[in-house]
Amino acid sequence: MWFREDLRLGDNPALNTAFESGAPVICLYILETVKDGSRPLGGASKWWLHQSLSALAEAIEALGGQFVLRKGAAQDCLLNLVEELNATAVFWNRRYDAGGISVDSAIKTALKTAGVEGISANGRLLTEPWQVRTGAGAYYKVFTPYWKSVRANYRAPPPLPKPDYIGDFGLPSDTLDTWNLLPQKPDWAVLFPQHWEPGETGAHARLERWLDGAIDSYSDQRNRPDVEGSTSGLSPHLRWGEISPVQVWRAVHSRIGSVAGSSAEDSAWTFLSEIVWREFSYVLLYHNPRLADVNYNIDFQHMPWRDNSADYERWCEGQTGYPIVDAGMRELWHTGWMHNRVRMIVGSFLTKHLLLPWQMGEDWFWDTLVDADPASNAASWQWVAGSGADAAPYFRVFNPITQGSKFDETGAYVRRWCPELEALPDKYLHSPWDAPGPVLRNAGIALGETYPHPMVDHKTGRQRALDAYDTLKERRAAI
Secondary structure, eight states: OEESSOOOSTTOHHHHHHHHTOSOOOEEEEEESOOTTOOOOOHHHHHHHHHHHHHHHHHHHHTTOOEEEEEEOHHHHHHHHHHHHTOOEEEEEOOOSHHHHHHHHHHHHHHHHTTOEEEEEOOSOSSOTTTSBOTTSOBOOSHHHHHHHHHHHOOOOOOOOOOSOOOOOOOOOOOGGGGOOSOOSSOTTTTHHHHOOOSHHHHHHHHHHHHTTGGGGHHHHTTOTTSTTSSOOOHHHHHTTSSOHHHHHHHHHHHHHHSTTSHHHHHHHHHHHHHHHHHHHHHHHHHSTTTTTSOSSGGGGGOOOOOOHHHHHHHHHTOSSOHHHHHHHHHHHHHSOOOHHHHHHHHHIIIIISOOOHHHHHHHHHHHOTTOOTTHHHHHHHHHHTOSTTOOOTTOOOOHHHHHHHHSTTSHHHHHHOGGGTTSOHHHHTOGGGSOHHHHHHTTOOBTTTBOOOSSOHHHHHHHHHHHHHHHHHHHHHO
8 A cells, every 4th residue: 555645544445445355454655756847745745654654664564564764766665565465456545636547557567567457546536637527528627516516416426444564574674863854953843733733644633623513604704814713723633634524524423413403503513614625626736737837728828927036035034014914924934834824815916916936836825834735835826816716806906904804803813923923902003003103102003114014005006016917918809
């Protein structure tokens, strides 16, 4: 059994099929060094991977087994292990990025040539990216009808059992620590363990806490970063397959059954629509393999983006002078995660106010998010930039002042991540430059020293974005 982005023992289709074969099963993970164009993991993803592999190894050992770790080109590692063991089959759950598909297809061919079966399954998604189709037979390019189709037609399969015994064959294995997945000097992930429990156990504990009541107010609270537990926090567990969307769907459906006809039912369906946004993102990635770097809407190749590394660095560091933006970027750096509403705000600020290419933001998120998913990250950045499928219109420019006032109403979010603004009254918290001098002095704030002036005036930034969009339209019309 070749584990990849399915780091769990329970309800794992490929693992279950392997055990149903009746043959002894070897549990393997390969740290792939050659991926035929697949994207290298970001730093935060490597941190999570280390923790998750450690948790899975403990779970396998508790069942009497051994988790074999190998590093190198996946095909070489697999063929070598097949030869060592005289294995008859290799099982895995499918992946859907172009590089992963290329590697897996070549491996299936190589295994077949060696007289070995390569058996794959769907352990990552509710449905395969090619299964849900429009009436005309095309893939969906708009989310709402896709969601309606999935909601009406999807039925979760019965749960699959977790193995009760896994054999230990005493095979040579790498030691996880030698892979150097954890950050060194500095250890920028030092606070991550305060926020996360990677692994299958942690994933189910988080789901249970979520279903224990917080989900009932999801529709009302999901846009509130100042409210603890306003979202599930399941995204990194889903990204690494420590829990599957099928398991989440089943669990939430059970909740729906107990709250039918109430606002809690509406919240549960709203939450499931976000699970299906992840599915929709994989549909887009599968049919548009370069989603992470090429505009889905090709008209955006004419967008007059700016080239300003200094502005980009200030955005990355949370030093833009807009508190809600800075709070989000600092939350990301310290926890490896950011509230979804704030992701939209900081994304809009980068692509609209600063007029910097969305690819720069997508790349930063890829490196710093513990849930850096190859489909969701790219699709969401294209959505907020206006270049994606079913995207927010480019001329929709989030106002970071009103967004902060509306969704961080208590100011708890900004005060947590921008402590230099902690003593500022609510009235001025999201626009410190509007505060009179005495108010700033009483709060211990010196603009331009203890907290930056805004990088760009909102009105000026918004107009610059609209002018750029007009330029895009003119260039497109000239072709």
